[in-house]
Amino acid sequence: MTSRPFLGAFVAPATLCALAFVAALAAVMQYSLRAYVPGSLEPGGFTLANFAALMKPLYARVFLDTVWICFLTALFTLIIGYPLAYALVHARNVALKSVILVIAVTPLFLGEVVRTYSWIVVLGNNGFLNSMLLKAGLIGAPVQFMFTEFAVVTALVHVTLPVMVIMLAAALSHIDRDYERAAASLGAGPIRVFLTVTLPLSTPGIIAGVTTAFAWTFSAFATPQLIGGGRVNMVSNLVYQLGFASFNFPFAASLSVAGLVLTFAVLALMRAAAAPLEKIGPH
């Protein structure tokens, strides 16, 4: 490196932010190892009791449910997101492209509460879906959509779709069209071109999209809280409940740490499972 003007000035503020973040995570870790003193906000001495309590079936169940919901959400988001990303990248009409892009991206910026509330209005007992089904005579009485895993996953798919579309579209748009043209000129039909060229080459986008969707779903709070209504619980709901209803911050912290470890473990597993796939992808 010959000259690096302003290096210190460029890096120092970012380092400060990184340190603040690391300190916050360290605070959670430290609390997770402290004893809970009922009636006090101050934690007690160091202990492993919190992590031992995590093994109780009640909590293990919530972890399993959470991973299952995250998995379903990531899967459906991928299935729904792929055609949209493909259309976004391959649309020739500029206006159509803009329409798809704005509709696909806007939900990302609406915030969880507004989106969740909107889904309550759609799925509630006297909500839109039930009203329409009743009017059409398809059902005799309102169907209970709320407080079901179906409703939670539907709303979560809606929440994670924009990120998935952005990541898939980024991968799809960087595939050299000449590969697709070469396959087509050699006689492959459109379906074959897609399955043997486009799809494998978009693997990095799929991996990035699925892992991010998984992590974002894990992080969701308002959706399972309001749409799950206590009957579909995720780790986030448990952490909040323990922190703000029983003020058991040490146990809330240990749940957070376990959640963090689980997220990273699942992400690492997904990356490892996808590694052989990526080899077929871009050289």
Next chain:
Amino acid sequence: MPRLPLQWRLRLLGGVTVSAILGFLLLPALVVTLAAFNSRAILSFPPESWSWRWFVKALAYDDFQAGFRNGLIVTGWASSIALVVGAAFALALDRYEFRFKRALEAVLLSPLVVPHFTVGLGFLILAAQLGMARGYGVIVACHVVLVLPFVLRSVYISLRNLDPRLELAAASLGAPPHRVLTTVTLPLLVPGLVSGWLFAAILSFNEFTASLFVTAQRTQTLPVALYNYVREYADPSMAAISVMYIVVTATLLILANVFLGLAKVLNVEHPR
């Protein structure tokens, strides 16, 4: 001849699929708009009579007003700090090799995958341990960390699209580094900076989960106020607020698309 019908059928199938997906994305927004203009306090579809009353009620509600003001304070500080920090770091990432470069990048991008409730809980505990009051400082710090990855990404992408010869030309004509930076690099980065700031601002204004942990009654931001409202009341004021939210956000994004080229900013365009 057999290939043409297949292509045509695929096109039709694709069109129908994409329309259905766009319909799924738009459905909640359309339904909530119907609900907002319903004059009765109980949901019914289609509404029997229409009115603006829920918009008036929502705008007059104290908690929403306070939440909006608090949100502006937090968002103003958080997005601006994130912009400066993120842009500077993106420049360093793009230009220089330095110690702990990869580690620092990984830490700063990790809030993308670390659950927001963990981040919120962390800042809450940290503030308590440092003896800080639950004021704006903690909320702003927390938001800066959460929105930084988006600023980094958008500035970094526009740096990649920048022609380095322009800077070399300026330098070869005798401009010292600070002049190259202020007269060539930064002006060329404006679209990336504006979109990075815009993303950061929208995301910070709407951040909920972490905010729920770090805000207090006095400092609660709009999403927290909205959440508390939804838990207590069921009238369509919330639908009215949602409609305003959707309209403002969509308008900002359409403007960003027209003036900045959203596809380029999000890196979803074919590099030509």
